[in-house]
Amino acid sequence: MRTITTTEDLAAFCAAAKSKPFVTIDTEFLRERTYWSKLCLIQMALPGKDGDAVLIDPIEGSAMSMEPLYDLFRHEATVKVFHAARQDLEIFFVEGNVFPKPLFDTQVAAMVCGFGEQVGYETLVKKIAKENLDKTSRFTDWSRRPLTAAQSEYALADVTHLRVIYEFLAAQLAKNGRQAWVEEELSVLTDPATYTVHPEEAWLRVKTRTTSGRFLGVVKQLARFREEYAQGNNVPRSRVMKDDALLELASTRPTNVEELGRSRLLLREGRKAEIAEGILAAIKAGMEMRQEDLPKPDLSKDQMQVNPALADLLRVLLKAKSESLGVAPKLIASASDLDAIAAGERNLETLKGWRAEAFGDDAMRLCRGEIALSAKGNDVRVVRI
Numbered sequence: 001m002r003t004i005t006t007t008e009d010l011a012a013f014c015a016a017a018k019s020k021p022f023v024t025i026d027t028e029f030l031r032e033r034t035y036w037s038k039l040c041l042i043q044m045a046l047p048g049k050d051g052d053a054v055l056i057d058p059i060e061g062s063a064m065s066m067e068p069l070y071d072l073f074r075h076e077a078t079v080k081v082f083h084a085a086r087q088d089l090e091i092f093f094v095e096g097n098v099f100p101k102p103l104f105d106t107q108v109a110a111m112v113c114g115f116g117e118q119v120g121y122e123t124l125v126k127k128i129a130k131e132n133l134d135k136t137s138r139f140t141d142w143s144r145r146p147l148t149a150a151q152s153e154y155a156l157a158d159v160t161h162l163r164v165i166y167e168f169l170a171a172q173l174a175k176n177g178r179q180a181w182v183e184e185e186l187s188v189l190t191d192p193a194t195y196t197v198h199p200e201e202a203w204l205r206v207k208t209r210t211t212s213g214r215f216l217g218v219v220k221q222l223a224r225f226r227e228e229y230a231q232g233n234n235v236p237r238s239r240v241m242k243d244d245a246l247l248e249l250a251s252t253r254p255t256n257v258e259e260l261g262r263s264r265l266l267l268r269e270g271r272k273a274e275i276a277e278g279i280l281a282a283i284k285a286g287m288e289m290r291q292e293d294l295p296k297p298d299l300s301k302d303q304m305q306v307n308p309a310l311a312d313l314l315r316v317l318l319k320a321k322s323e324s325l326g327v328a329p330k331l332i333a334s335a336s337d338l339d340a341i342a343a344g345e346r347n348l349e350t351l352k353g354w355r356a357e358a359f360g361d362d363a364m365r366l367c368r369g370e371i372a373l374s375a376k377g378n379d380v381r382v383v384r385i
Helices: 007-017 067-073 086-096 106-112 121-129 149-176 179-189 199-205 213-233 243-252 273-287 308-325 335-342 353-367
Strands: 002-004 022-030 038-045 053-056 079-082 103-105 371-376 379-384
Touching (some): 007 053, 007 067, 038 149, 103 106, 103 179, 106 121, 106 149, 199 213, 308 353, 308 371, 353 371
Parallel strands (some): 002 053, 079 103
């Protein structure tokens, strides 16, 4: 078990990885006390049962440059293999402004290859690598040093078994011709917009049934302040104020510190002078917004006229198509997608790309009355009319 803590050793390992067809990668991080994830450990393994596998420790090696790793990420002759890559990629995008290319995510590939929705790494290890994982170190504090032997072994297992899983899934995709399906999904993971939260748009993530423009204006300003403060001070949004407190303040609209102090839901952190002043300024800004600048609630879902019989038929079609393809149904379309189709909406992801091939095209034919569904035993079949 080798731990890399110097730029020279990292460069040597990454140079070796460049000569290989793929390399498996995972990270350990903490995010409970910060806005941005704190990178604690990187694990990497080269192909083959006895291929070199290492831990890269940015805490012990605080002076180590990550540029050799980022250079490997840009080396397109070597596939970078992750499982459930989103949070890993966010770390590298934020810290190095780089995405691994080409990328392979075994969770996405497994969903396309019939392993169910959001399949976990442990499940794939058991089903494909025929091994069992020791998960006792899963929730340990990865920022503490020294690492225990159990932590190091757990971390390496996240990339050593991944080699077998990748080779199996890559072969399955080549066999069923669905590489393009996976690549389409992965394009979202390598889009900077996936990881960029603009403070002006932060209010859209706050769930509320209230449609008052003035109320939403205050929500928008409070959410903007919270996002800016959390990003600027690298603290979780919840440390500034939780959503329930934000909605309470948008309703009560305190104008001074004394009135703010009466909040039932605002935590102690949010009552500190710097945050309290920001909250009061945001409420004032929301109250002073011009009528034409107030946010407009999205009422489109409430106004949808869903044809319930058609929605039920679409659910049957989705189930039949997903079973025949061996693809998790929720990866193809959600329940709200089916309702939207049954209400006449056509600008949906489930009607584009590989999803159109898998389901969307037949869904449109069903809506136009060009196909029907028939049952024979336990099978549902598509019948052209």
